[in-house]
Amino acid sequence: MRRYVARRLGYALLSLFLLSLTIFLFVRATGDPAVLLVEPGASKDDLEMIRTQLGLDRPLWVQYGSFIGNLLRGDFGHSFYYRTGVLELYLSRLPNSLLLATAAMAFSLLVGIPTGILAAVRVNGWWDGVGKIFALLGLSMPSFWVGLIMILFFSVYLGWLPSSGSGSALHLIMPAVALGWYFAASHMRLTRSSMLEVLGAEYVKLARLKGLPEALVIAKHAFKNALIPVLTLAGINLVIMVNVAVVVETVFAWPGIGRLLYEGVAFRDFPVVQATVLLGGVMIVIVNLFVDVLYAVIDPRIRYER
Amino acid sequence: MNTSRSASLTLSGRFAALRLSGVPLIPMAILAALVLIALFADVLAPHDPEVGSLGDRFQPPAWLAGGSDKHLLGTDHLGRDVLSRLILGARVSVVVGFTAVIVAGILGTGLGILAGYLGGWVDQVIMRITDTWLALPALTFAIFLAAIVGPSEMNIVIILGAVYWTRYARVIRGEVLSIKERDFVRLAVVAGCSKRTIMRRHVLPNVVNSAVVLATLMLGVVIVTEAALSFLGVGVPPPKPAWGLMLADGKKGLMAGYWWLTVLPGACIMLMVLAANLLGDWLRVKLDPQLRQL
Numbered sequence: 001m002r003r004y005v006a007r008r009l010g011y012a013l014l015s016l017f018l019l020s021l022t023i024f025l026f027v028r029a030t031g032d033p034a035v036l037l038v039e040p041g042a043s044k045d046d047l048e049m050i051r052t053q054l055g056l057d058r059p060l061w062v063q064y065g066s067f068i069g070n071l072l073r074g075d076f077g078h079s080f081y082y083r084t085g086v087l088e089l090y091l092s093r094l095p096n097s098l099l100l101a102t103a104a105m106a107f108s109l110l111v112g113i114p115t116g117i118l119a120a121v122r123v124n125g126w127w128d129g130v131g132k133i134f135a136l137l138g139l140s141m142p143s144f145w146v147g148l149i150m151i152l153f154f155s156v157y158l159g160w161l162p163s164s165g166s167g168s169a170l171h172l173i174m175p176a177v178a179l180g181w182y183f184a185a186s187h188m189r190l191t192r193s194s195m196l197e198v199l200g201a202e203y204v205k206l207a208r209l210k211g212l213p214e215a216l217v218i219a220k221h222a223f224k225n226a227l228i229p230v231l232t233l234a235g236i237n238l239v240i241m242v243n244v245a246v247v248v249e250t251v252f253a254w255p256g257i258g259r260l261l262y263e264g265v266a267f268r269d270f271p272v273v274q275a276t277v278l279l280g281g282v283m284i285v286i287v288n289l290f291v292d293v294l295y296a297v298i299d300p301r302i303r304y305e306r
Numbered sequence: 307m308n309t310s311r312s313a314s315l316t317l318s319g320r321f322a323a324l325r326l327s328g329v330p331l332i333p334m335a336i337l338a339a340l341v342l343i344a345l346f347a348d349v350l351a352p353h354d355p356e357v358g359s360l361g362d363r364f365q366p367p368a369w370l371a372g373g374s375d376k377h378l379l380g381t382d383h384l385g386r387d388v389l390s391r392l393i394l395g396a397r398v399s400v401v402v403g404f405t406a407v408i409v410a411g412i413l414g415t416g417l418g419i420l421a422g423y424l425g426g427w428v429d430q431v432i433m434r435i436t437d438t439w440l441a442l443p444a445l446t447f448a449i450f451l452a453a454i455v456g457p458s459e460m461n462i463v464i465i466l467g468a469v470y471w472t473r474y475a476r477v478i479r480g481e482v483l484s485i486k487e488r489d490f491v492r493l494a495v496v497a498g499c500s501k502r503t504i505m506r507r508h509v510l511p512n513v514v515n516s517a518v519v520l521a522t523l524m525l526g527v528v529i530v531t532e533a534a535l536s537f538l539g540v541g542v543p544p545p546k547p548a549w550g551l552m553l554a555d556g557k558k559g560l561m562a563g564y565w566w567l568t569v570l571p572g573a574c575i576m577l578m579v580l581a582a583n584l585l586g587d588w589l590r591v592k593l594d595p596q597l598r599q600l
Contacts, residue, residue: 145572243443
């Protein structure tokens with residue numbers, strides 16, 4: 001077990017290294033990174049200052065060393081627009097993103113799990129057909145379009161919900177649905193296939209043979225086991241939601257990380273863009289590590305693999 | 307069933323065999339129509355999509371009160387004809403979508419074959435990079451790259467290729483690992499073929515199926531990403547008509563209830579993505595039973 005965890009940890013560290021290297025090299029690949037990292041409209045002296053600060057005359061690996069050194073000290077650069085450290089800015093927006101992602105996750109599970117179960121129980125019935133169409137639409141409609149259409153209906157025509165901003169539960173509804181929409185479809189698909197697998201298992205057959213009513217078989221024996229892969233995916237998806245909410249947050253002016261990234265692009269605030277990508281990658285690497293280890297704890301077979 | 311996997315069958319032969327069983331006509335027709343519209347966009351568009359007159363701004367579609375036959379689907383905030391912009395927008399989506407999928411496909415398939423067949427440190431390096439890039443959230447990564455290289459259609463294709471090749475590399479490498487152990491590859495080794503020849507003549511033809519399936523499934527993803535980038539202002543630069551850009555412009559009339567500026571471009575995106583997904587699902591089942599779990 002310890003060896004397994006150590007190896008996974010090694011992979012994760014390697015990933016983080018490659019991640020930082022990728023970002024570092026891309027920024028330098030286009031020629032002069034000073035142009036990206038200095039305020040638009042900065043003077044020649046400012047440019048020169050940034051160049052010496054970055055040490056662009058030094059060899060690449062020295063530059064990379066100081067880049068990593070800064071990151072490890074929590075120095076992700078300075079935002080031109082907000083005039084504060086980028087990390088501070090990021091952390092101040094993170095709670096909003098997490099709130100939105102949690103609400104979107106709740107929506108996607110509330111929709112995805114019941115429909116997935118219904119589709120599996122009545123496999124190839126009309127419910128299954130409706131479910132398939134729903135899943136297909138969910139995967140094909142861009143989340144930001146869903147958001148815009150909702151604004152049109154619920155804000156403009158009906159006037160029920162605020163079209164943008166944050167601060168109340170009402171503000172949360174539309175962004176959460178728009179963001180959760182796609183994930184509802186994928187959770188539905190997984191619930192259905194996982195449920196089908198479990199329903200074919202021996203212990204479910206036994207439960208049926210001993211005469212339990214079908215509802216009880218499904219609720220008590222099948223449902224719980226079918227839920228495991230869905231919840232694992234949901235855990236990973238929560239982190240992904242935080243990082244893909246850019247467009248939805250922009251549509252609804254929701255003050256999360258995605259909106260921060262958009263502002264970074266719109267105001268040519270490059271340090272913000274760079275930090276958002278880096279931290280997004282770091283978050284996902286860590287979650288993957290966590291899931292790998294968790295799997296090994298649950299299932300001893302994985303520990304002895306390879 | 308698996309005759310399609312033998313190395314001797316040509317690509318055209320494979321697709322001829324496909325024709326026998328129920329081709330999903332509707333998605334095929336939608337995609338074909340979009341490609342045709344993209345090809346003849348200049349002829350089909352009734353007005354110049356980039357020029358409008360401010361006197362005609364926010365006109366509703368022809369069938370609504372206040373609409374005119376001059377602008378069948380209405381006009382936007384600059385008085386530009388929506389129908390013409392949708393038609394020219396199809397060209398952007400088709401061109402960017404198909405080229406990006408092909409660029410990513412060639413890159414990913416090539417690297418996947420190299421990693422899978424050569425193994426060793428080549429495999430390690432390529433797969434570690436693949437895993438790392440997969441960990442970067444695709445849209446965020448694309449925005450980051452777009453912020454560096456600046457917006458243009460060409461750059462979007464390169465960015466999307468750079469972001470999405472990893473999806474191919476993963477799957478193709480896995481396939482190559484099993485193909486490598488098959489008899490025809492071993493015989494080729496015994497016969498003295500060079501590694502290059504084996505990869506090109508014996509391995510590549512056997513992974514083309516999977517690459518095509520993946521490409522079709524990726525088409526939808528790529529189109530949505532392009533639309534998202536354009537929507538955020540880092541994709542196709544204005545005044546070029548791209549559907550994502552039209553949605554961004556449409557926001558300006560949203561609160562006033564000018565629905566056609568939001569509903570129509572989004573519907574076009576959805577139609578194209580839906581068609582690509584349906585076709586991809588069908589191809590997956592048809593061409594590559596191993597990918598059914600994907």
